[in-house]
Structure formats: C-alpha cells, structure tokens
Amino acid sequence: MLKLIITGIAGFASATSIAYFTIQSGSSQFASHYFQTQTLDSNLVSEQVKSSSSTLNSSDLVSQKSSPVIVTPATSGCKIVMAIVDDPEAPLNVRSSPEVKEGNIVGQLNNNTFVSVTDEESGWLQITNPVTGWVAKNRTHSSCAKVDKTITFSPEGDVAIVKGEIIGTGNHNYLVRMIQGQALTIKNLGDVFPAIISPDGQLMAREPNAEGEESEWTGIIPVSGVYTLRLDSNFRGFEYEFLVQIEDNENY
DSSP: OOEEEEEEEEEEETTEEEEEEEEEETTEEOOOEEEEEEOOOHHHHHHHHSOOOOOOOGGGGSOGGGOOEEEOOOOSSSOOOEEEEOOTTOSEEEESSSSOOTTOEEEEEOTTOEEEEEEEETTEEEEEESSOEEEEGGGEEEOOSEEEEEOOOBTTBSEEEEEEEEESSEEEEEEEEEOTTOEEEEEEOSSOOOEEEOTTSOEEEOOOOSTTOOSEEEEEOOSOEEEEEEEEESSSEEEEEEEEEEEOOTTO
16 A cells, blocks of 8 residues: 655745655655645735734824834923822822821812822822812822923934823923924824914914814924924813924925
8 A cells, every 4th residue: 555655845936835755655665756736826825924904003194114203291200280089999088197197087089089289298299179188199190280391303204293191280392493494294193282382482373173174284494493382281181192293395
C-alpha cells in the first residue's frame, strides 16, 4: 500500500506555492517529485494581512503624517474655586476641621454636588457652599481655575488637539506663536469654541453660529506674534476639545 507523506514546503513564488512530497511503499522509497498548486487569489491574501480599521477619534480628523500632539491643562499646583463631589463611598462627610476626627462631622453631601472652594490644606478643601467646612480633596473632582499654557507642536507637523475641563468659574488660555501670512484653523470637537485673541488683545473670532455651519474657523494671520485661544467660564464650567492647525500660505 502506498503512503503519501508531506515532507515540507519549499517556498512561495508569486501566486503559486510549490509543495514537495515523498511516496513510500514498505521499505522502498521513490524519488521525490513536486507539483504546483494554485494559492489563494492575491487580492484575498492582501485583504488578510490588512489590519482591521479602528474606531475614528479626534486624531483621525487630520492627516496621519501630521502627528498631532495632545495638549491638556495642569490639574495641580493651582487655585481651585469649585469642585464636584465624587466619593465612591458617598455621601461625603463635611468636617469642621481638615482631619478625620470623632465628632467633627458637620454635614454630608451627595455625589455630583458642586461645592465652592476657598482654601486647600494638606489634601483637604475648605468649602463655603452648600455647607461650611472641610472635605477630602481625593473624594472630589476639580480643575485649575486659571491656565496659561503654550502649545508646542511636534517636529512632524503643526497640528495639536487641545482637550480639558473647567469646573466652576475661570479661564483657560492656550498660547500659540505664529508668523504673519500663516493660515490658522480651529475646529471644535466638543461643546465650546475658543475665542481667538490677537497679540494686541483684539478679538479675532468666536464660534461660527450660522445655522448648519460647522464649528470651524480658518484665517490668515495678519501680524507675527503670540495668539491666545481662550475659554471662559462664569458659572459651573464645561469640558472642551478642539483642533489647532497651522499651515504656511504659499500665496502670501
């Protein structure tokens, strides 16, 4: 009886593969020979090696060659004016002094309650509203009331995605140095569009508000200098995210 034994695959060539077989019968062994078999269509092979597409996110809005940087505000070492209760073991205890001590609980607050902050001491926040006392900072969510941060682009391209949050009142300023004649594009990816302030303090643009118009602004920089992208909150704050892109203007 003949036995068919696959001894190996020698290699691949274009759309065909060459398989080598040895035929044995008892102790006799016949000379090896090969035959060609048609492989999968090259297009199907190509599809198999492609990676599956990923979910679109903010960075997909710009060219992959742009290598956008992500810019976020500082979250510590700053003045806090408001915080939100975020206690995994709610309700949050409000204490008469910045310490865990028997008998110093003066109130309790449910999660998502906004509290007005007047001071900070050793991991505690002093609050005045809705209850006067002290709460553990790590049982709350807060942000810096004032931020001034320079946008530093990557060497591959002048594209950045700025994202952050203001809790309570305050303003977050993002600074970008530009040269006269460059084109600046701001595309809103969140709920709030930044005001664009020129080096001499003049308001250049706010969010487009025409019905059906995208929240995007593009303009030619009139003078060289540092421009400010400003977000202001006068109540309880908001989250924000926007894209910043700078391009040279060949016609300028």
